Amino acid sequence: MRKIAGYLLLIISLILLSWEVSLTGYSVNAYFQKSYLSFHLIGLVLLFVSLVILTSRKSLDYLVLPGGESKWKNPRLKAALETKKKRKIGQMYWMEGADSEEDILLLGEKVKSGDRVGIDTFPLHYREYMAIAKKGEKDGKFPKGVKFENIRIDENASAKLYGLLGWLEETIKRRPLAYKKDRDERYLEKIKGFVHRIIS
Numbered sequence: 467m468r469k470i471a472g473y474l475l476l477i478i479s480l481i482l483l484s485w486e487v488s489l490t491g492y493s494v495n496a497y498f499q500k501s502y503l504s505f506h507l508i509g510l511v512l513l514f515v516s517l518v519i520l521t522s523r524k525s526l527d528y529l530v531l532p533g534g535e536s537k538w539k540n541p542r543l544k545a546a547l548e549t550k551k552k553r554k555i556g557q558m559y560w561m562e563g564a565d566s567e568e569d570i571l572l573l574g575e576k577v578k579s580g581d582r583v584g585i586d587t588f589p590l591h592y593r594e595y596m597a598i599a600k601k602g603e604k605d606g607k608f609p610k611g612v613k614f615e616n617i618r619i620d621e622n623a624s625a626k627l628y629g630l631l632g633w634l635e636e637t638i639k640r641r642p643l644a645y646k647k648d649r650d651e652r653y654l655e656k657i658k659g660f661v662h663r664i665i666s
Contacts, residue, residue: 479512526549528555528583529586531559546558565646577609582613588629589618594633597636608643
């Protein structure tokens, strides 16, 4: 919505600034008398406002860094520090769940509706988190109306496979969200552990 407003103001400003005026002889006086100057001044103001809207980014209530593999810790921390330089961050939060599902359940205990949350991870892992959060909203275990944003880090081949498998798992699963100690998924956990060892 914010971007749409920015682009709309940009179009209006360009229309006003492109109002053709031939400044020869009589038309110099007409320029001021017919309010062409006002149109151009308004156009300049709208142009400035539109550029501010399109180039600025909203503050984040939480900047969230998943735990997991140590090889992803440094890239995530680097991306988080870069984001903190450019934007106002309410709180940085390291996720400490046993897996992605627990991460979202624990995050749901901290955030509230309307909060803006940036998740610092690679895109497919972010999609897995979004699938879990959406399921959590339906289960009543995650607040509705939380605004998410992906603070991206590079996604190599193993990260893509890891993220894809996690996203597919969360998309296919039909059970309600639960902490790991409350799940009966011993065989699934063994399969996940085996696959994880292969791609790590």
